[in-house]
Amino acid sequence: MFPIEKYHMAESIQDAVRALAEDEKARVIAGGTDVLIRLHEGHGDYRNLVDINNLDELREIRMDEQGNVIIGALASFTNIIEHEVVRAHVPVIGEAVNTVGGPQVRNRGTMGGNICNGAVSADSACAALVHEVDLVIENAEGERVESIIGFHTGPGRVSLKPGDLLKHFRVRPENYRDFGACYYKYAMREAMDIATIGCAAAVKLDGETISELRLAYTVSAPTPIRCATAEQAAKGKPLTAATLAEIAQAVEADVKPRTSWRASMEFRLHVIRTLAQRVTRQAAERAGGTFK
Amino acid sequence: MKKQTINLTVNGKEFTLDVDVRKSLADVLREQGFTSVKQGCGVGECGACTVLVDDVAVDSCIFLAMWANGKKVRTTEGECKNGKLSPVQQAYVEAGAVQCGFCTPGLIMTTTSFLERNKGRKVTREEIRKGHAGNLCRCTGYETIVKAVESVVEVAEEE
Numbered sequence: 441m442f443p444i445e446k447y448h449m450a451e452s453i454q455d456a457v458r459a460l461a462e463d464e465k466a467r468v469i470a471g472g473t474d475v476l477i478r479l480h481e482g483h484g485d486y487r488n489l490v491d492i493n494n495l496d497e498l499r500e501i502r503m504d505e506q507g508n509v510i511i512g513a514l515a516s517f518t519n520i521i522e523h524e525v526v527r528a529h530v531p532v533i534g535e536a537v538n539t540v541g542g543p544q545v546r547n548r549g550t551m552g553g554n555i556c557n558g559a560v561s562a563d564s565a566c567a568a569l570v571h572e573v574d575l576v577i578e579n580a581e582g583e584r585v586e587s588i589i590g591f592h593t594g595p596g597r598v599s600l601k602p603g604d605l606l607k608h609f610r611v612r613p614e615n616y617r618d619f620g621a622c623y624y625k626y627a628m629r630e631a632m633d634i635a636t637i638g639c640a641a642a643v644k645l646d647g648e649t650i651s652e653l654r655l656a657y658t659v660s661a662p663t664p665i666r667c668a669t670a671e672q673a674a675k676g677k678p679l680t681a682a683t684l685a686e687i688a689q690a691v692e693a694d695v696k697p698r699t700s701w702r703a704s705m706e707f708r709l710h711v712i713r714t715l716a717q718r719v720t721r722q723a724a725e726r727a728g729g730t731f732k
Numbered sequence: 733m734k735k736q737t738i739n740l741t742v743n744g745k746e747f748t749l750d751v752d753v754r755k756s757l758a759d760v761l762r763e764q765g766f767t768s769v770k771q772g773c774g775v776g777e778c779g780a781c782t783v784l785v786d787d788v789a790v791d792s793c794i795f796l797a798m799w800a801n802g803k804k805v806r807t808t809e810g811e812c813k814n815g816k817l818s819p820v821q822q823a824y825v826e827a828g829a830v831q832c833g834f835c836t837p838g839l840i841m842t843t844t845s846f847l848e849r850n851k852g853r854k855v856t857r858e859e860i861r862k863g864h865a866g867n868l869c870r871c872t873g874y875e876t877i878v879k880a881v882e883s884v885v886e887v888a889e890e891e
Binding site: 441443444473481493541542543630631632 | 734774842
């Protein structure tokens with residue numbers, strides 16, 4: 441039996457927000473694939489739960505009239521992977537979440553949970569960073585929008601405050617149109633594993649030169665990050681091996697990998713440099729480019 | 733902790749249960765006699781507790797019983813109809829994909845869901861492996877399991 445002390449099944453978004461506002465220790469439970477595991481391990485922080493599983497509106501994936509791709513906080517990874525709007529417009533998000541756990545976990549785990557639990561290794565974080573997704577959050581004061589850029593504030597920490605409920609992710613058209621994007625998860629096993637390094641790139645081309653590169657990593661710093669130096673180094677450069685080498689060199693200024701039982705700092709840096717080239721190349725090719 | 737009443741069907745039979753909200757679906761199913769649902773790791777890694785909820789495979793150890801309210805649950809007990817094994821169950825027997833048997837009920841439910849999702853479509857060996865990545869087996873080395881699955885799905889010619 442899970443050591444739950446308080447449990448509230450929310451009947452509406454307003455009800456969830458009210459329950460969260462009443463108890464500052466309350467945490468949201470969505471798919472349960474992280475929260476229930478932490479409870480199983482006896483973690484003290486997840487004993488007061490507000491359950492949002494009945495809020496079907498938060499499961500929705502769609503495109504709105506302005507061309508924004510909307511992904512509900514409660515949409516499962518499997519729903520995201522299979523959804524035609526995701527496949528047509530932001531396929532890298534599906535590609536990234538398809539690397540999470542195994543089928544049973546993907547059937548329950550949500551992108552909302554993956555981002556809000558602040559994991560440094562979150563597979564969806566890289567894809568969200570290169571598309572600069574917005575997070576639409578509700579609390580007792582009303583609705584606000586935060587960017588994924590800067591949302592992660594430290595290992596396991598995000599800028600959600602007590603009482604906040606993430607409703608959905610929003611990808612604005614300027615952040616996905618004309619981009620080719622790619623995600624690669626480097627891990628020891630091909631399934632049921634946490635990334636040693638995760639890397640996503642989104643590339644926009646002007647003819648055969650890179651007009652914009654967006655490069656993001658997980659497990660390469662205390663939070664998932666974007667790489668300003670490497671992105672700057674790519675601007676206006678031709679699609680050549682020399683450009684990829686420059687990006688791989690520049691990325692060293694953006695990352696701060698560390699040694700853990702999974703991999704040493706030196707090895708991580710090697711993977712980071714290798715992936716910078718591999719993922720940028722593939723993203724550029726998906727944008728319609730050809731390397732010389 | 734309060735109890736709540738849930739209505740669900742398990743293998744086609746209706747149940748109304750007063751469940752403790754702290755309980756997992758795996759706990760509740762076992763209490764009702766569905767002991768094919770094995771509890772292995774308790775954290776969604778081994779897949780031994782896999783059941784289908786509205787035909788979707790889930791780890792019932794990290795699925796609150798509350799969430800099954802109004803849903804249709806399938807365990808491997810219900811796949812056997814009038815004493816006849818389902819094609820998936822039969823395939824496991826014939827391929828020798830069963831050794832100690834602890835992982836078998838979960839794997840059979842994963843294969844059942846995999847089969848239904850890929851109906852009429854050719855799958856590769858790679859897709860079979862990825863589709864069963866959430867289930868661990870310590871005995872078979874997986875080869876016989878993959879063969880069992882191959883014998884019930886349409887398999888694409890691989891290069």
